[in-house]
Amino acid sequence: MLFTARSRDSRTPIFRFACVFSNAGYMGLPLISALFGSEGLLYASAFFTLFNLLLWTVGYSMVSGSSDPKKVAQSLLHCPAIYAIVVGLVLYLLQIPLPDLIVQPMELLGGMNTPLSMLITGMLIASGDLHRTLTDQHIWKLTVVRMLFIPVLTIAAFAALGLFRCGMVTQVILLLECCPAASITSVFAVQFHHDEQFAAGSVVLTTLLSILFLPLCALIITMF
Numbered sequence: 001m002l003f004t005a006r007s008r009d010s011r012t013p014i015f016r017f018a019c020v021f022s023n024a025g026y027m028g029l030p031l032i033s034a035l036f037g038s039e040g041l042l043y044a045s046a047f048f049t050l051f052n053l054l055l056w057t058v059g060y061s062m063v064s065g066s067s068d069p070k071k072v073a074q075s076l077l078h079c080p081a082i083y084a085i086v087v088g089l090v091l092y093l094l095q096i097p098l099p100d101l102i103v104q105p106m107e108l109l110g111g112m113n114t115p116l117s118m119l120i121t122g123m124l125i126a127s128g129d130l131h132r133t134l135t136d137q138h139i140w141k142l143t144v145v146r147m148l149f150i151p152v153l154t155i156a157a158f159a160a161l162g163l164f165r166c167g168m169v170t171q172v173i174l175l176l177e178c179c180p181a182a183s184i185t186s187v188f189a190v191q192f193h194h195d196e197q198f199a200a201g202s203v204v205l206t207t208l209l210s211i212l213f214l215p216l217c218a219l220i221i222t223m224f
Contacts, residue, residue, distance in 0.1 A: 056075045178221075
């Protein structure tokens with residue numbers, strides 16, 4: 001909000017949304033899986049429960065410009081991820097056994113998550129106008145906030161509050177928060193008639209720079 005307090009153009013909602021919501025799914029999950037394994041993914045799933053609820057309520061209000069409870073509730077009801085999270089939590093908490101006929105296909109689909117995430121990210125980068133992205137000062141401004149200010153401030157806040165004593169839980173949350181702008185930013189820009197080029201360019205540039213920034217953030221975070 002601080003960086004867009006005086007701005008009221010079509011880029012403002014996208015700027016705020018992209019700074020708040022990271023691409024934790026496509027970029028974060030493969031990293032969490034590689035660093036922490038299945039236990040880290042368990043903590044990440046708890047993060048995504050709250051993340052998706054906020055994305056389809058607060059995030060939806062940001063880009064749609066509407067805070068109508070009925071529209072927000074409707075957006076939640078049309079999000080398959082919410083239903084999947086609820087079902088998964090019920091099965092996990094109640095320890096309900098599932099037959100191999102269901103478990104084996106789900107395990108195969110789960111194994112596809114990392115390569116599919118990388119493919120989608122690669123397609124996103126390949127389809128972007130790289131020259132226009134690299135010469136747009138507004139995109140660079142968002143990128144600095146998303147990839148530098150937010151990780152630094154978040155890590156500093158966690159350190160000041162002594163949350164690094166929580167170990168892996170803190171590390172997982174911080175890494176997911178250090179990811180680039182959410183890929184759904186471009187979808188919302190099209191849906192609500194905001195600056196589509198700005199949204200797409202922001203996702204592309206933050207994703208490209210995350211190749212350098214994410215390993216660096218992972219190194220810093222795991223040193224605590």
